[in-house]
Amino acid sequence: MVDERTMRALEEKVAELRRLVEEDGVDLRDELTLLEQRLQALRREYYAGLSDWDRVRLARRPDRPRGLTLVQAVCEDFYELRGDRIGGDDPALRGGLARLGGKAVTVLFHHRGTSPEEQRACRSGMALPTGYRKAVRIMEIAARLKLPLITFIDTPGAYPGVEAEAANIAGAIAKSIATMLSLPVPTVAVILGEGGSGGAVALAAADRVLMLENATYTVISPEGAAAILWKDAAAAPQAAQALALSAPRLLELGVIDEVIPEPLGGAHVDPEGTAQAVRDAVLRHLSELEGLPLDERRKLRYNRYRNAGNRGAGAPTG
Amino acid sequence: MPIRRDDRDRYVEVELRRGEEPLWLRCGACGELVFRRRLRENNYICPRCGAYFFLTAEERIAALVDEGTFQDLTLPLESKDPLSFSDRKPYADRLREAKETTGLKDAIVVGKGKISDHWVILAVMDFRFIGGSMGTVVGEQLAFAMERAAEERIPFVFVVASGGARVQEGVLSLLQMVKTVAARELLAEAGVPYIAVLTYPSTGGVMASIASLADVTLAEQGALIGFAGPRVIQQTTGEKLPPGFQRARYALEHGLVDGVVPREGLKEELVRVLDVLEGIPSGG
Numbered sequence: 001m002v003d004e005r006t007m008r009a010l011e012e013k014v015a016e017l018r019r020l021v022e023e024d025g026v027d028l029r030d031e032l033t034l035l036e037q038r039l040q041a042l043r044r045e046y047y048a049g050l051s052d053w054d055r056v057r058l059a060r061r062p063d064r065p066r067g068l069t070l071v072q073a074v075c076e077d078f079y080e081l082r083g084d085r086i087g088g089d090d091p092a093l094r095g096g097l098a099r100l101g102g103k104a105v106t107v108l109f110h111h112r113g114t115s116p117e118e119q120r121a122c123r124s125g126m127a128l129p130t131g132y133r134k135a136v137r138i139m140e141i142a143a144r145l146k147l148p149l150i151t152f153i154d155t156p157g158a159y160p161g162v163e164a165e166a167a168n169i170a171g172a173i174a175k176s177i178a179t180m181l182s183l184p185v186p187t188v189a190v191i192l193g194e195g196g197s198g199g200a201v202a203l204a205a206a207d208r209v210l211m212l213e214n215a216t217y218t219v220i221s222p223e224g225a226a227a228i229l230w231k232d233a234a235a236a237p238q239a240a241q242a243l244a245l246s247a248p249r250l251l252e253l254g255v256i257d258e259v260i261p262e263p264l265g266g267a268h269v270d271p272e273g274t275a276q277a278v279r280d281a282v283l284r285h286l287s288e289l290e291g292l293p294l295d296e297r298r299k300l301r302y303n304r305y306r307n308a309g310n311r312g313a314g315a316p317t318g
Numbered sequence: 319m320p321i322r323r324d325d326r327d328r329y330v331e332v333e334l335r336r337g338e339e340p341l342w343l344r345c346g347a348c349g350e351l352v353f354r355r356r357l358r359e360n361n362y363i364c365p366r367c368g369a370y371f372f373l374t375a376e377e378r379i380a381a382l383v384d385e386g387t388f389q390d391l392t393l394p395l396e397s398k399d400p401l402s403f404s405d406r407k408p409y410a411d412r413l414r415e416a417k418e419t420t421g422l423k424d425a426i427v428v429g430k431g432k433i434s435d436h437w438v439i440l441a442v443m444d445f446r447f448i449g450g451s452m453g454t455v456v457g458e459q460l461a462f463a464m465e466r467a468a469e470e471r472i473p474f475v476f477v478v479a480s481g482g483a484r485v486q487e488g489v490l491s492l493l494q495m496v497k498t499v500a501a502r503e504l505l506a507e508a509g510v511p512y513i514a515v516l517t518y519p520s521t522g523g524v525m526a527s528i529a530s531l532a533d534v535t536l537a538e539q540g541a542l543i544g545f546a547g548p549r550v551i552q553q554t555t556g557e558k559l560p561p562g563f564q565r566a567r568y569a570l571e572h573g574l575v576d577g578v579v580p581r582e583g584l585k586e587e588l589v590r591v592l593d594v595l596e597g598i599p600s601g602g
């Protein structure tokens with residue numbers, strides 16, 4: 001098992017050597033090539049052995065491509081729509097009209113913010129009822145204008161606050177699920193980082209659900225599960241494993257349709273490559289969905305969720 | 319003894335009962351030992367302090383449905399522990415214990431019965447079964463219940479007692495939110511009324527899906543209604559919780575429910591709603 005520190009040390013060494021070669025023209029090309037090969041091998045070994053807890057940490061990295069930046073990289077054009085038309089506009093859940101593959105679409109995404117001030121304003125991507133009501137408003141536009149809907153999910157969960165409860169966060173999530181399920185247009189959900197419980201599923205009732213390789217999708221945070229079930233905060237890594245929150249496990253369980261590979265080391269190593277991979281996958285699924293007649297698409301979607309988790313329940317054995 | 323009410327909205331959790339029913343039950347709020355039959359006659363409300371005892375699904379059904387009319391339609395399903403989940407204790411053991419304690423296969427009972435001569439399909443949750451959490455079995459039973467109500471064209475009544483999604487079934491539990499919402503659409507298409515009764519507690523995933531989408535929503539007095547639990551809110555935000563936060567009256571004041579009803583008036587209130595909706599769905 002390769003430990004992270006060895007790999008980071010080698011990464012730094014390679015970076016330094018590259019600087020010497022590129023900037024100062026020092027002739028160490030052979031050494032650099034050799035070291036790069038070793039690093040690549042080390043990385044491959046390290047990332048092949050990632051635990052689910054490692055993935056949780058990757059999914060939460062502050063430099064992971066996400067939110068507005070990623071949507072702008074995936075779509076050719078993005079025109080943001082603001083406000084729920086009831087009483088607010090949530091910066092943690094954003095969306096609007098976009099061009100994707102030369103066609104008009106609607107998009108929704110969680111936004112966690114980049115600067116500390118923005119992160120505070122976005123509550124790190126924990127949306128309020130007004131956010132989910134804006135989502136419903138944009139879904140209704142999708143239905144009226146017959147525009148496909150793409151959602152990009154990245155939230156620790158809906159915001160657990162007094163104000164959110166007073167404004168019926170539960171009802172707002174329920175309405176978002178119901179509206180998304182009823183859309184007459186193709187819908188694709190992509191889990192980019194954290195797919196945290198109700199706040200995530202509110203945007204995930206799609207025809208196709210895709211996940212970046214190191215993203216997570218879970219009923220409760222590993223820390224939450226550790227506190228409730230293990231009664232021990234230190235058990236979060238075990239909880240992560242037990243919850244089956246990783247993309248490969250969820251593909252096995254039939255919860256998602258595709259794992260979008262990330263560059264070795266994680267999405268942050270190559271944000272542009274990551275955006276390209278997301279774009280390619282979304283376009284492929286959209287074109288498949290657009291090839292289906294409306295009735296069939298809706299029937300497939302209904303059956304997908306009507307039968308969801310059926311493997312978990314069976315006739316009593318005795 | 320008249321029932322005394324106060325503003326404390328007290329619910330008390332009854333000790334989990336195994337096997338033989340004890341003759342006496344102790345009120346968790348005031349400590350009074352109450353004769354069991356006396357308690358049942360009093361809707362499981364403490365005659366001394368007015369605290370509401372948690373109801374089992376069976377007790378709830380007995381309190382709402384006309385005697386002798388209930389047909390249990392609960393599907394013969396049990397959790398297959400799809401993640402082979404284990405924390406400090408294997409989920410399989412928790413399931414076995416819950417089954418022994420409750421005599422149920424999971425946290426819900428589905429059936430058909432009459433409420434003062436109105437036929438309804440009823441789904442009633444049982445908090446004793448792993449906190450009334452919704453996993454794959456509860457999701458399937460709920461979807462089935464709604465399909466049945468749509469098919470028979472009689473109202474659907476859902477009595478909620480749930481802390482949220484079943485953690486031990488992971489994302490499969492989360493998907494039950496989507497599943498139940500999908501099935502709810504069938505009721506809507508059939509024009510069949512759906513009445514939700516929120517009791518203590520109605521929180522988490524069940525509340526953020528099917529329980530929030532009823533045509534008429536009643537709250538039992540004192541019910542806890544919300545998404546995040548009070549403890550999570552305090553820990554995450556450090557906010558001070560206002561008095562009565564997430565309780566039935568708070569829910570009414572904030573537009574989450576249509577009415578708050580004391581336990582002993584619940585059946586009567588349901589009858590009023592069903593009376594008004596007499597003949598709906600029409601043309602059945």
Ligand SMILES: [Zn+2]
Nearest residue numbers: 345348364367
């Ligand atoms: Zn008492």
